[in-house]
Amino acid sequence: MKAAETLAIPVGALLAAMALFGLFVAVLGHNPLEVYALIYRGAFASAFSWQNTLARAAPLVLTALCVALPAQAGLMVIGGEGALVLGGLTAALVGHSLASATPLAAQLAMAAAAMLAGAAWIALAGALRHWRGVNETISSLLLTYIAIAIFNHLVEGPLKDPASLNKPSTTPLPEALMIGKLFGLDVHWGLGFGVIACLLLYVLVSHTTWGFALRIVGGNVRAARLAGLPVGALVLLACAIGGAAAGLAGMVEVAAVHGSANASLIAGYGYGGILIAFIARQNPLAILPVSVLVGGLAASGGMLQRRLDLPDATVLVFQGLAFVSILASEALYGRLRVFQPRAQAEPAA
């Protein structure tokens, strides 16, 4: 019954958002059915559109984990963007300095370094919260600005490849270090890493004592303290794991897409992940379908622009509606009669 409820409420909220969006496009003078059809065509109708959708979902899976993991400990971290850019920068540096190592060793070192950088960055926000009582939502956001400033300073200054004149970048990675596509798909390995990370973290959060302890911290920190749980360590670790996921996303952007660290890395994936984590209600497993949905929307957003001359903001309107209706639907949990066990629904007088 509970599983049906957790599925039905978000799906219902999404349907409500779709209906509202239909109304919105109708007011703009477009046929909602045609708009829905175009969204489907752009996102899911062919092998090409599926790859388009998955490619757009790939970076968001990892950055969503940067929100979902700290959320288990009751922290609202929104600074994944900072962890991503620093992860990307670290990966580019490590890759460049290990150019003579075997590709696999160099790639592993790049991934490890990027994850460490991201982990340290978000753990910083966790530490500020735990020991200094600084609000982690604000601090992680501000840390992102600092990360981007550090990134820009280094990429445009000491670490700049002198050959990159009008687009300052770090020295390009050797071709051998680039990570390829996923099994013949036109989607890079970021998606594979994301799926693995979601599965692992789902097990960790939902099926281990460590995850249970983490959720107690998130549910009631005083109870956790009374129970003797190491609250500080749990908070820091949750932040570090989340940051590591975002850092890995940065490494993938460098090693699978750009080949060097430059300003194109600052594309807002860190912020995109926040939306996904919230729609997924911070559940690592649910992040996967939600990312595909949001990736699909982004893919079909182009179709709406090209076919109907709708502005890019149209898709943002849909995302916003979905976000608001999912958040609003939180209030429905435990209140819909259909989903209540009979004994509880009609308590004995």
Next chain:
Amino acid sequence: MTEGMGSMDRRQMLKALGAAGVVGALGARRAWAADKLVIGVIYVGPRDDYGYNQAQAQAAAAIKKMPGVTVVEQEKVPETTDVQKTMGSMIEQDGATLLFPTSFGYFDPHILKMAEKYPKVRFAHCGGLWTEGKHPKNAGSYFGYIDECQYLNGVVAGHASKSKKLGFIAAKPIPQVLRNINAFTLGARAVDPKITTTLIFTGDWSLPVKEAEAANSLIDQGVDVVTCHVDSPKVIVETAERRGIYVCGYHADQATLAPKGYLTGAEWNWLTPYTMHVKDAQAGKPLVNFLRGGLKEGFVKPSAYGKAVGEGARKKADAVKAQMLKGDFVIFKGPIKDNTSKTVIDQGVAQKQTDVVLEQMGYLVEGVIGKV
């Protein structure tokens, strides 16, 4: 809400839906005409940004009117795999065979990858990055010598300034931007060698809050003419107008944003390269890989003079413009010193627009207050 209102709303809605259905279906079919040349234009920001993207969108809007052409557009596409997928969608789903991916950062690696994957599609990129022997033949770049218009901006600004202090708000210290700052300053100092240009770098292409802060801070320091090189000059032009100083535009025409203080501006005229590429594609001629020009070739143009531009300024600027149109004017002609008093161009050396040395510019000329 009353019952009657509700039903009326419903009826109107149904009517609107029906009408929209017809229009929508027609629209969709039009985009499908197979005998037409389908052209895809991709922007990194909004099409109506009063700046970089709007300059491209104006050209796209104009080529839409050419016979046998269908244009599909997509805005706010980041320089990530997103743009590869957007190019792919235009090719696979819309049948586009000529693409204008307009952001500088789209070229490497995105356009290069797609050009390899789709050898029959033409990719015309805005910037100056295509290199013979290194990059695919079905890709190319078009760009304009907009420093010519920045020099004219400088001449007009030099006449308008009373404090002899000009301001320049720039995104990043890269050669293209430095060339504009230097041309603007050289133009102003040709009017009065006492003039200085105070320079502020914001650090990125689109940071409206920082740009407004920079404009205010320049004005507080006594600057009375400001110009810029950022993606959208909108907030800078508006701030200048509100604070009652003069402003020179960039990328597109911003005169409507500052009816009192807008002097002139350095505008792109992308219609020239767009038309060339479209005609070549229609005629089946190979893509011109390297396409560049200035005022003379019609790749750039100055905005119409504003009300505040006096007779003397018009005369002087028009005279320089006439020389540029003939191709006799060299902006970077020695002796030129940088702002640390080091000679960067020797006496007797004239670096013409096509000179590749200019593309590696790493200095600020004498009179610019600021550092790279």
